[in-house]
Amino acid sequence: MEDISAYIESGILELYVLGDVTPDERQQVEAAAIKYPKIKAELDAIEKAMESYALEQAIEPSEHQRNRVLNSLLTNLADDKIFTKARIYTDDEDAKVVQLPARSVNFYKYGFAASLFLLVISIVAIIGLYGRLKQSTELITSLQSQNQRFSSQVNLMDGQISVLRDHSFRFIKLKGTPKAPASALTVAWSPQKKKVMIDMEGMKMPANDKKHQYQLWAIVAGKPVDLGLFDVKADTSGMKEMKAVEQPQAFAVTLEPRGGSVNPTMDAMMVISNI
Template identity: 60%
Template sequence: MKDIKAYIESGILELYVLGDVSAEEKLQVQEMVSKHPEVKAELDAIETSLENYAAANAVDPSEKVRDRVLNSMLINLGDDRIFPGQTTREKDNVAALPARPSNFYKYAFAACLALLLVSIAVLVGMYDSLQESKMRLVALQLDNQQFSKRVNLMDLQLGVFRDSTFRFIKLKGTPKTPASVMTIAWSSVKRKVMIDMADLKLPENDKNHQYQLWAIVNGKPVDLGVFDAASARADTADMKEMKPVAAPQAFAVTLEKRGGSANPTMEEMVVISNI
């Protein structure tokens, strides 16, 4: 049941209704609908909701679109010579019959044309409305994903602050970068190391370099992973988890080539703190 719920919440059913799935995904949705009543019920609900939304937000086609369709149809009408004003008369010894007006056919054709134009206008309006609804749905899905990510990050940060096993250590700048400062949360029980990206104040690194966190264990540097200072500006609620460490005596950060280094470049050390 948990897998079915996850499948429904994945957004695939909304994309299926909008026709924005591959052939393989379409077959997969149809198979899930045939096997699971709850999936079918959700699909029916989505279709009904989208139809109601389209009906409530239906708009008339723009003047430009309507004029373009009308001009295209009228060009192909031809002139009035396709509607003869009178019937031809037989000349082979047949008595001439009085000419009958053909206005009925003209009016009938004009009525059919008018009905066709109205139908085209309605279809154009429905298409525009459906496209707008599709774009709004995609935008809402993206907003929902970003919101969920933000909530998860805040939950993680709050969990760290509430966990009494975590100890917060402030690393201060070296003579190379005296204004630099950052905060690390370290749990000796869980052996976890978290960087508080919201409190990260380091010079922004370029695309060829990254900052590397080190733990000093028994006098030797231990790699705890790399990070970018630029990511601190992207999301102020982020707590970045690094590699675990059991019993460090100090933490330090150096600027290394992108991807990190096996050993720290001491002259590129930017912050350090003893525990």
């Protein structure tokens, strides 16, 4: 494993602890934990952290619910009239009321009390388990969201690296016009693949508003060709693929109404460069 820290930060260890991995991923994590003590230590730390989090977030039953159930239990225990007498009829015309043996009465009374007590304990346990389950579900959802973000970042970095390693790409630096002299943008163009990419992270362009978008143009045989739209925000990053083009003579970017224009607005040209 080339980079243990990157493997730990990928989020796979958290998903392993939660059981949200494939059999192959589980086998990979276990093999890595045996081979690398740092990964084993991180796994132990994650398990302890999740266990502590679940215990801290356990939901206790409300005082009102607990008092209500216990009061009901005490009321039934105090009502001896329920258990002391039973009506038994003989063959005679007149019915006689007889007393049940004290041992039998006590047995049923305390048996009922024990059952009710177990019911109370079960209700309390269920409420606690429900609270822990809810917290665990929220934690899993959060970890899955983080894992998706990590995956997107990794894919983005892979795309950038693939462009840098591909020697068929040429990098053209577009410089600012008098309208925006401080602006700059790098365009990566592959003549063999007819592929065009723009460096969103390294660009120096003012952020556009909601009514406008930037539009990339290629000058082909003296005519402008639309290569697509893009927005510039504070968190803009990565490489963005634009429309393909053959044999461009120059690249330029204009600020157009949202949705783009058929022809470039020349007085809104931000950056330009010949190839």
